[in-house]
Amino acid sequence: MNYLILNRSPLTTRPYREWIGEGHRIVLVTDAARALSADDGVRTEQLAAFEETVVLVDYHDSVAVEREALRLHAEFGFDEIIALSEFDLLRAARLRDLLGLRGQNEESAIAFRDKLVMKDLLREAGVPLAPYAPAADATSLIRFTQEHGFPIVVKPRRGGGSMGIEILHDEDELWNYATRTTQLGTDDGAPLLVEAHVEHELFHIDGLVVDGHIQLIWPSTQGTTTCLGMLDGHMLHSTMLDADDPRLDDLRKLTTTALETLPTPTTTIFHAEIFGTPDGLVFNEIASRMAGGRIEEQIRLGFGVHLPELYIRALAGNTLAEIPEQPLRTGGLALFPPRPGLLRAVPGECSIPGVTGLKVAAQAGTRLGTAHTSVENFASALVVGASRAEAVRTIEELRVWIEAETVIEPLPPSDFEV
Structure with missing residues (x-):
């Protein structure tokens, strides 16, 4: 089989050759800034896994991606186009339609990318919406x-x-x-x-469909935190629901209804959002891709499986690792957005039990602005617990520690980097 991969993610987190397996020709068109190591030796090793590579500086919104994909198809004759990023779904779907390849087509990609098209389809099926x-x-x-x-x-x-x-x-x-x-x-x-606008608790439901069958579907809650709150400088956290949570079945049923209503690819990752309101559940949206903001790692921590790996292995026809019916432990995450000012001190090593994978993305001396997206952060961490209550307590302890360890010195408004 011949595969074309459109990639934006760091290749250190996306070992495509390992996931697809030997005996195939794999060609890569990738973003230069996000995907490749700055170390020349590591960079060479990363690119050596592919039959041919095209590295584009202007990857995000350039027709060079389509031009190169068509040029490479004339040489390799691709059987499959793989794209994991939300911003490559339509691009890949249109190329598949043009080249007559299997996989998610443009109709399906639009239904998952265009919120108006999505909501119109869901409304016709009786899915509750704001x-x-x-x-x-x-x-x-x-x-x-x-x-x-x-x-x-x-x-x-x-x-x-x-x-x-x-x-x-x-x-x-x-x-x-x-x-x-x-x-x-x-x-x-x-x-x-x-x-x-509806007052709500936000649930996100993440999972995997393989050959038309849901293999994993599990809800998490952001509690009182919100994605828009990140843009205002407030922490965002998420924890998986417990297996005996009374909201579990209704959240999974509503997500399943959405997947059955939309033109869902036969094999896909999905990320849904549902509002828990005083009047019941209200569906927000669903995407046919992996969620951001370290949710990928949260699911891996809880279930012991890696959704992007399972997805690509399934596309390549490989045997998948066994997926537990429910989390082996409760995975959670916390994202700490930047606040305008001069970062004078950053958190060091964290010794709080249950906290893992602490990442500090900025060094002391950095001038911070406000977050532009709901996943932009200067520090983040994963947590694990035997229950959601335990994970929530750990996140609160982490929040107190992060705030105590972090010093952001105010600057005049004209000096802010936003």
Whole structure:
């Protein structure tokens, strides 16, 4: 078999050759900045695993990816295109359709990437959703508030990482937002969605489908923390639900309904979000890819299996490791976003029982700005416990320790890096 891989992730975390196996030709088109080691020796070793490699500096939004993929297909005749990143799903799907290859097609990718298309399909199937509408222009926002009031949530239809999401509480904030968002005043309009804001606890449900059958599906909760709170400088945490949690079955059933409603690929990773509201569960969205923000590691910590590895092994027809029916232990994570200022002191080695995988992404002396995405952080860690309650206690102890160990010196607003 001949495989083309479109890659943005560090190759240290994506040993594609090992996962696919020997006896295949594997070609890589990859982002230069994110994927490759700065060490020349390590970089050479990373690229040696592939039949041919194309390293692109302008990978993110350049048609060079498509151009190179077509050139390479003429030489290798690909049987499969593999893409793990959310921002490569449509790109890979369109290439598959053009080349007549199996795998997720454009219709499926759009249903999972475009929140308006997704919600329209889910609504037709009776999945509970917050009120929503397309928001191509300012009058659409006004009309929506006349029907549903404030606050409202405005978000890109094909965004990710909570980028570009804003909560508007009144008409002044609406007009301020519309003034800043110039596409709302154009004939073509803005690719935005507006929703009624609902008070909620956010659950994320992660898992794997292989050959049309769900092999893993498990909910976690972010408790009182939110993705948008990260953008305001507040910690985000997540912990897996216990096997006897009364919310478990309903969350899994609602996620399964969404997967059955949408044109789900026969083999895929998925990441769903569901709001727990005072009036019951409300579905938010679902993606056909691995979640960010160290959720990949959280699932691995709890179940002992690695979802991207299982997914690619399944695509290559390899035997998969046995997947437990429920977590072997409770996995959790905590992300600490940057706050504007000069970072004077950072956390050192953590000795709190149950804390593992502490990462500090910034050095003392770094000028910090605000987070631009819900996964951007200066420090993060995984936690493990025998139960969710134990994991939550560990996260709280970790939060207190991180705050005590971290010193961020305020700077004049003109000096902030945002």
